[in-house]
Amino acid sequence: MRSTSRGWMSRTMTPVDDRPGPDRRGGSLRTVVKRRRGQPVRPRLTDVAAIAGVSIKTVSNVINGYEYIAEETRTRVLDAIDEVGYRPNLSARNLARGRAGVIALVLPKLDMPYFASLAREVIEEAERHGWFVLIRQTHGELASEREAIAGGLPQRIDGLVVSARGLRAEDVRDRGDDTPLVFLGEQYPAGVAPHVGIDNVAAARTATEHLVEIGRRRIAMVGARADVPDDQRTSGYRAALEAAGLPVRAAWMSPVEANSGEEGERAVAELFTDADEMPDAIFAITDWVALGVVRALHLRGLRVPEDVAVVGFDDIPYGRAVTPALTTISPDRAEVAAGALELLEEQIQAAQRGERASPTERQVRFRLLVRESTAARQTPG
Amino acid sequence: MRSTSRGWMSRTMTPVDDRPGPDRRGGSLRTVVKRRRGQPVRPRLTDVAAIAGVSIKTVSNVINGYEYIAEETRTRVLDAIDEVGYRPNLSARNLARGRAGVIALVLPKLDMPYFASLAREVIEEAERHGWFVLIRQTHGELASEREAIAGGLPQRIDGLVVSARGLRAEDVRDRGDDTPLVFLGEQYPAGVAPHVGIDNVAAARTATEHLVEIGRRRIAMVGARADVPDDQRTSGYRAALEAAGLPVRAAWMSPVEANSGEEGERAVAELFTDADEMPDAIFAITDWVALGVVRALHLRGLRVPEDVAVVGFDDIPYGRAVTPALTTISPDRAEVAAGALELLEEQIQAAQRGERASPTERQVRFRLLVRESTAARQTPG
DNA sequence: CTGAAAGCGCTTACAG
DNA sequence: CTGAAAGCGCTTACAG
Structure with a gap:
């Protein structure tokens, strides 16, 4: 029985699996033969093709959205796919596609x-x-x-x-x-x-400008990278300060060794060595670092944002769940x-x-x- | 050229790709023919087999760790794999394995x-x-x-x-x-x-017992489920209180609608309706809820843990980064x-x-x- | 212990 | 617009 000689076939007919080969046994696809080689049977392209009365090439074409297929053929194929619950085997597809x-x-x-x-x-x-x-x-x-x-x-x-x-x-x-x-x-x-x-320079600049806009004048950056001359977030921070006519002080640029709360906490200590020049705002290089910054500020009895405003970067989900909720840059x-x-x-x-x-x-x-x-x-x- | 007739082959020789078939072109695998059907050439089992002078079955056996392979054969195959940088094609493997x-x-x-x-x-x-x-x-x-x-x-x-x-x-x-x-x-x-x-009853009980052990007596649960009679974490909470001879008060069991900080925050409000009976500890059903609980307590001017101790559940990474760091159950x-x-x-x-x-x-x-x-x-x- | 060959379920030139 | 058939790179009974 070749599909070409069968032409259109009623949906209610059960196609007979009679392909040759050592692993094949005769019998109805959906009734008797429920497993091949110990695997549960899943409908294949061949099964869909047999039901729709077309070649597997045509079924493949329908599935892959080729254009020139008769509308009637396409409908028949799609109905057949629905009927048997066909789902492509991606291993086979990828293997064939290289x-x-x-x-x-x-x-x-x-x-x-x-x-x-x-x-x-x-x-x-x-x-x-x-x-x-x-x-x-x-x-x-x-x-x-x-x-x-x-x-x-x-x-x-x-x-x-x-x-x-x-x-x-x-x-x-x-x-x-x-x-x-x-x-x-x-x-x-x-x-x-x-x-x-994202444009990290622009984003860091936006974050810093926001601190300027809410009236802060002593703006530090935790996670600033003085070692990397063209570090983007540090550049944006500098640019915002310069545009606002505010001082760029090395003492207010505190690097971190890692992107962690612990590092943010540690870095804050370095910012508060000189009591006369305490920052009133901190731009933290990431939200994760910002959480540590907030934590360190709290432990010193400083209020956020009243005493020190903090902006983070990344928009991690926790930024909303903590007290205070973090202002941040969201890529x-x-x-x-x-x-x-x-x-x-x-x-x-x-x-x-x-x-x-x-x-x-x-x-x-x-x-x-x-x-x-x-x-x-x-x-x- | 069949691999069987070649026997052992020097590592420095370049195998010739002369398999028949419409897509094959002659030429050295690693020099002339760098692509088949437009894809970059990757070494296959066949290539490894050719170099090692064995059949692909044997290579497959080595890769899949079959036992009865002559040590010398195994070494030769492993060397060949190294030489060509063979990596299996999982699509083909999965397809073959069903x-x-x-x-x-x-x-x-x-x-x-x-x-x-x-x-x-x-x-x-x-x-x-x-x-x-x-x-x-x-x-x-x-x-x-x-x-x-x-x-x-x-x-x-x-x-x-x-x-x-x-x-x-x-x-x-x-x-x-x-x-x-x-x-x-x-x-x-x-x-x-x-x-x-995990055993959620035992875990919730452990969390609650910890609050008892640090001397708390008015222990509330945020996220308690009064509607589900056998809710496991609520059961563990009850069991710990009963074992300690502490009251199980419905007013101290505040449910949440979702696993979120917002819900934890909202639920705390319900616990503080009666000023005489303010809890001195809260077991929160998850860390995420616990973050909201802490936030709500802070906003009411209460200190954690001094005024109210809080235990969470899940051990999410942020638990360590916030102030105060969260005590929790870690599955x-x-x-x-x-x-x-x-x-x-x-x-x-x-x-x-x-x-x-x-x-x-x-x-x-x-x-x-x-x-x-x-x-x-x-x-x- | 190892080979030769079929088969897994797709895609895709090649014809018609 | 559609078919028949080769091929993708593996695994695995079946022999030896």
Whole structure:
């Protein structure tokens, strides 16, 4: 029985599974034969094709949205898909297409709320592209980042989305692997691969300007990087102060060793060595650091925002749940994820044509969210 | 050129790719032919076999850890794998094995820190089983949970790991799908599928006993569920009070509508209607709720822990970063994830044998982490 | 202990 | 617009 010779077939008929081969046994697909090789039977393209009375090529075309299919044929195929509850086998599809169906997301630590929510966006966006996401944590270590971009995974992947810490351009050039790669976030080697992120200079400047606007004049930055001359958030902070005619004091730029509450707490101590010159506002390089800053201020008996206003950066979910709720810069993470995967797709297509995609730069939006840590708050009841 | 006729081959020789077929072109694997069908060439089992001078079956056996392979053969194969940098194609492997290579993790919301870190553990553990994890968010809605367990995904999956809210036993029985399923966490329909979690009664009791031990006598519970007679955390709270001979007062059991800081904040208001009977301690049903509780107490001018001690539940990362750091119950999430996937694997194997695995119950450990919200804290400097 | 070959369920040139 | 058939890269009975 060939499907071509059967033509249209009633929906209520049960197709007979009579393909040859050592593993096949005769019998009705949906009744007698419930398992092949010990696996429960799932309907395949062949089953849909048999019911619709077309070839599997046609079913495949319908599923993949090819244009030139007779409307009647398409309806018949879609009905057949519904009837048997067909769902494609992605392993088979990816194998046939020469795709792995997997991309790797390389980031410092999934436990950090910023990366947790970024990962969520990337995972959701990746599903739309037919990708699963393999998450690799580097803990911000250079060796680990190098390994991740050098193809050190135990399986094949179609691409890499990387949120780096210490990677330099030569690390990327010498990685000895040609898996398409896209960088995310603030720290990344420029000019060697596409990148998507917000304008960190503008965002830091917006955060600092907000502190100026609410009347603060002694504005410190916790997490400032004096060692990196062109550090973006530090540059934005400086720019805002200079534009407002306020002093940029080295004593008010306190670095952190890590993105943690503990570091924020520790850094605050350095700001308060000279009692005459206590800051009345702090721009913290991340929300996580800002939480530590607030904590340190509270422990010294200072009120936020009355004595010291605080702005964070990242918009992590806890920022809303703590007292005081944190004012922060909120990058559009959905846009970051969507942009990254779009650039990755471009890279992959370029590689298939044997080309090398140019290191595109793509900027996404951010917003300043004003909350209690810089605004008047509810009076204690 | 058949590999059998070549026997041992020097590592430095370059195997010639001369397989027949319309897509094949002659030429050296690693030099001339760098792409097949537009895809970059990746070494395959065949390439490894050719270099090692064995059949692909043998290479496959080595990779999959079969026992009876001559030591010399194994070494040769492993060297060949190293030489060409072979990495298996999981799509092909899963297709051949009849596995999807994907499981779904169904949970309320990935943004919630508890679920974020649970997801991380599940993802890491799943990789060890060769699975990718597809995350489905239900936002705690029953309809969405039902759909998730009814096989409503656009692709095939090998199993489901579900953290439910409102699912009942009949929802599971009538789901019209037989994908293996494991439940996680506190709320789950009993007796219809395997489950892994901590002993919530014992954990809530431990949390409450801690408050008794530090001398508190008026212990309230925010998030208590008076409506659910056998709610586990509420039961543990009651049990601890009764064992200590302390009153169980309905007025001190304040429910929450959702697991959020806002709800915790709102619930505290209800506890302080009668000034004579103000609680001196609060057991909050989750850390997230506890953050709101602390916030509400601060806004009323109450100190934590001096005036009111607070214990949370879940051990979310922020618990350490806030002021005061939260005392909490910490479930062993790694054990939860490992247990869930082990039970899932059992289910799958049972299904392959045509059996139905029994709804095993597996308990994992928890710890009480004592931090500032119930202990003496650093004095403001 | 190892080989030769079928099969997993798709996609896709190649024909018609 | 649609079919017949090869091929994707593995695993695995079946032989030896």
